Amino acid sequence: MRTISKRTQYGLRAMLALGRRYRAGPVMIASLAEEESIPVKFLEAILLDMKGRGLLISKLGRKGGYQLSRPPSALTVGSIIRILEGPLAPIPCASETAYRACDDCKDVETCATRIIMRRVRDSISEVLDKTTLAELIRQSDAARDGLNDPRFLSYQI
Helix, strand or coil: CCCCCHHHHHHHHHHHHHHHCCCCCCECHHHHHHHHCCCHHHHHHHHHHHHHCCCEEEECCCCCEEEECCCHHHCEHHHHHHHHHCCCCCCHHHCCCCCCCCCCCCCCCCCHHHHHHHHHHHHHHHHHHHCEHHHHHHHHHHHHCCCCCHHHHCCCC
C-alpha cells in the first residue's frame, strides 16, 4: 500500500494548527513553520496550494498570515488529503475521482483486484470523509491529555 507523502503529513499538521487557532486571526508562516517543525519553503508551497483550492485565506502585512477559510467543523480530513495527495484509491481503476482503467485489464467489472481495492477505497473514504478537522483536533487533544476514554473523544464544541 502507498503511504501519504511528507507534503500531506505537513499539510495536515498545518491545518490542525490553524484549526486550533480558528477565529484568532491569521498565523504567520514563520511561526507556524517553527511551531510545527516544518521547513518554511515547503510550508509556503503547501499553504499557497491550499489557499488556491479554497481551504485557506491569507492577509498581507505585519499582522498577516494564513487562516482557515471556514470552520474546522466544515472541513473533512478526506478533502484535505485529496487536495494534498490526490485520490484516496490505492489503484487508479478503484478511484471515484480519478478513474483510469488498467492497461492490462481484460474486464474491469469482474477484476478481483479492482473489487477488493474498491472496498479498501470505500473504507478509507468512510473514515476520512466523516472525520472533520474539528473532530480530529478533539481526538488529538484528548489523546495528548490522556483522555483516551471514548466518552471524551466524541463531545461537541
